[in-house]
Amino acid sequence: MSYLELEGLHLAYGNAPAVENLNLQAGEGELISLLGPSGCGKTTTMRAIAGLLAPRAGHIRLAGQDITQLPANRRDIGLVFQSYALFPHLTAFENVAFGLRLRRVPDASLRERVNEALRVVGLTEFAQRLPANMSGGQQQRVALARAFVIQPRLLLLDEPLSNLDAKLRVEMRSELRRLQRELGVTMLYVTHDQEEALALSDRIIVMRAGKIEQQGTPEDVYARPRTPFVADFMGWDNLLPAAQAPAAARARAPQATHFAWRPDAVNVGLGEHTGQVLARNYLGEYQEYLLGTPFGHIKAYAPVGAQWPEGHSVSFDLPAERAAPLMET
Ligand SMILES: Nc1ncnc2c1ncn2[C@@H]1O[C@H](COP(=O)(O)OP(=O)(O)OP(=O)(O)O)[C@@H](O)[C@H]1O
Structure with a gap:
């Protein structure tokens, strides 16, 4: 008991x-x-x-x-x-x-x-x-x-x-x-x-x-x-309704209503999608990027050495295996 x-x-x-x-x-x-x-x-x-x-x-x-x-x-x-x-x-x-x-x-x-x-x-x-x-x-x-x-x-x-x-x-x-x-x-x-x-x-x-x-x-x-609520509260900053998420993520969890990625799970500088660097912030251990993308705004962390200036295009990826499949309650 x-x-x-x-x-x-x-x-x-x-x-x-x-x-x-x-x-x-x-x-x-x-x-x-x-x-x-x-x-x-x-x-x-x-x-x-x-x-x-x-x-x-x-x-x-x-x-x-x-x-x-x-x-x-x-x-x-x-x-x-x-x-x-x-x-x-x-x-x-x-x-x-x-x-x-x-x-x-x-x-x-x-x-x-x-x-x-x-x-x-x-x-x-x-x-x-x-x-x-x-x-x-x-x-x-x-x-x-x-x-x-x-x-x-x-x-x-x-x-x-x-x-x-x-x-x-x-x-x-x-x-x-x-x-x-x-x-x-x-x-x-x-x-x-x-x-x-x-x-x-x-x-x-x-x-x-x-x-x-x-x-x-x-x-x-x-x-x-x-x-989605718990993901958001726990710092999974990139939250997408399933209909807007990349097909590879949807294929892994067809029942999910949403998918989320932590900023450190987003690959910047490689990948099949293209976004525009809207903002770049130096956070000490890494560089934070805010990207304007076909999925909406995406937040990503990249190593400090990597430099993509504001306004430039950059390729990125939302890896399906790093996505959290979510169910709206
Ligand atoms: N003395 C009170 N009289 C009327 N409503 C109250 C009273 N205390 C809390 N509430 C309401 O009850 C709900 C829950 O409040 P509670 O204080 O338990 O939340 P909490 O999660 O502890 O928030 P916080 O982190 O701000 O302390 C809220 O909608 C709040 O407005």
């Missing part, structure tokens, strides 16, 4: 449905990301699991228990949000200790658990600091320690890194992964950043307008998108 199970979940605000018939399962110790654009229902789903929003229909089960009707404070679920929501007048130690004090954990054991939590997030030296005297990344680590020190049955993280600068985000990403492994805690992670989801997750659930569009391992959703 799954450790966390959402079954036929319907969630709404007033008369406006936000999530429809959501079914999702997570194994114990899994890190699952909910990935999707703004407004697709990620936060709403998290709020329902946390007990902050009552479902209109459906069930939520955790560790074999139906928690659909259980009040939020009895679910044993840890939450970390985008805003760290630390108590500004409490030190790092006291922020982490807060939940344990509420649970009347005896002093000696409390001190031991808080110190261990601070150690795990690498903040032993900062125990007596106030949030105002810590960096964003350190504050977020306090928020994390505060969430897992109560030994929750499930940890929900809603865009926890989005207030951090790009470099720190990447650092915290691998730290989170290490932490999750070390604690063995089941995590549900909300993000709209596909790179973050790919780097962190055991499994990714791609959501669109309140529904699951595709789920699978990071490699599944990145390398084998099944719908």
